[in-house]
Amino acid sequence: MEKTILMTFSGKASIFRLLTIIAIIVSEYKSIEAETQVPSANMAAVQVSQQCHINATIEVSVQMDTDVVLCCLHCSPKEFVMITWTIFPGDETSCIIAYKKDKNITKETNCSGTRITWESEPERNFSLHIEPVTIHHEGYYQCDLVTPDRNFRSLYHLSVLVPPPVVNLSEEENGTVVCKAAAGKPAAQISWVPKGDCFTVKETHDNRTVTVKSTCTRNSFNASNVTCFISHLTGNRTLYLNHEILSFRTSGAFTMIIWIVKFSLLGGILSLFFWANYDIRCSVC
Template identity: 55%
Template structure:
């Protein structure tokens, strides 16, 4: 269990004011975390952070000396939003997955301590692609999303979905579908995610059929080849034989 889950949050036993909220932000954006509003003169403000990898950071400001101090805060992307004597908020810019964790602001006043804790979750939108596979299958990917995306299809087919956990806590979802009814001309892949939904469509027919023409002064021969029955690889192997048949047919009709 992570330290930021074991660490006590803001509680009534310690603080006059307490609050814990959950905050979800997009990766590579700017986030500002605020301290509670105190009812009297502020003496000390302390930000205590426990990151997802169990490392920590402490930033503090004393109003009487107008001085700040830091402890194990090496990430330059995390700083005071402005001058701490004007604004106690903490800024993260840009947000990275590693910034996920628990951020607690404690404000010390003559009337007591005020606390606001933020459970920060970082969201990563997946990259969505759709392509035709072999033997009439279609593959939809939602790559490196956080959390994992959900994939559905229209029309519904015989589908198989797998998830791959990546090292940075993102997930790639791959859904492969096959339609027994070869009359399906277009399919759509719908990707549902907390960062936004996406839909991609692809035509099946252009990749599944081949048209062959041969014309003489008297007539044109039109051949319609269904590639699920005769794969394109076989057509390429037998192309010389096909052309020989077509030429023989041409001689017969001239």
């Protein structure tokens, strides 16, 4: 009986110790969890601050005739005083779009006809909308956000890509083959297969587009088929030229000219012979 009682008491003591250990572990876990939650919140604040504080210029490239939205900040402060977008185009007067919260007014300076507007209500969305993008929209876009605590700034450099509207491959009468990509931005790159004796000329226009023309000697290609590759950031083009067919056409035209000359000479000789006989007959008469 005593032995049974001792074993029961010993079992209860073990269970009590186990429960005590579990309670201590749970208490320590909650303490650790509470401590780790504070650094987590601080870390999130640091990340938001880094996202809001942009020091570098962000490069943005868009194709002409498309829409673009520029975000002022990746975060949205609850309180702000004023937001200002300043646009510095490459060859035009700077444009300023601003919104002042306390008076709920917007103001634009030198922005008429630029097709640059707020994406939506500026008190809720600081983004700028350009629709559609033209080559004149290229430049720097600076957003300044004033808050009660501090000021934030983001800066974009917008580059406008223009696909070459005209591309062609032709064989000239002077014995050259010409591949051309007109008025692209940036300048297109031209390469040949097979390689030949070629030179490339670039012409920059007033609107900053570039026409590229590559000229090759026709006889420098050791193949009947010639391929011109036009590479551009907006897309690539491939043009083909059957050198043999064009050469055959050229030689055929040259042969025709030779036959025309021969017939002309023959006609001239016959005419002289006729008039000579006519003079002899007249002298005999």
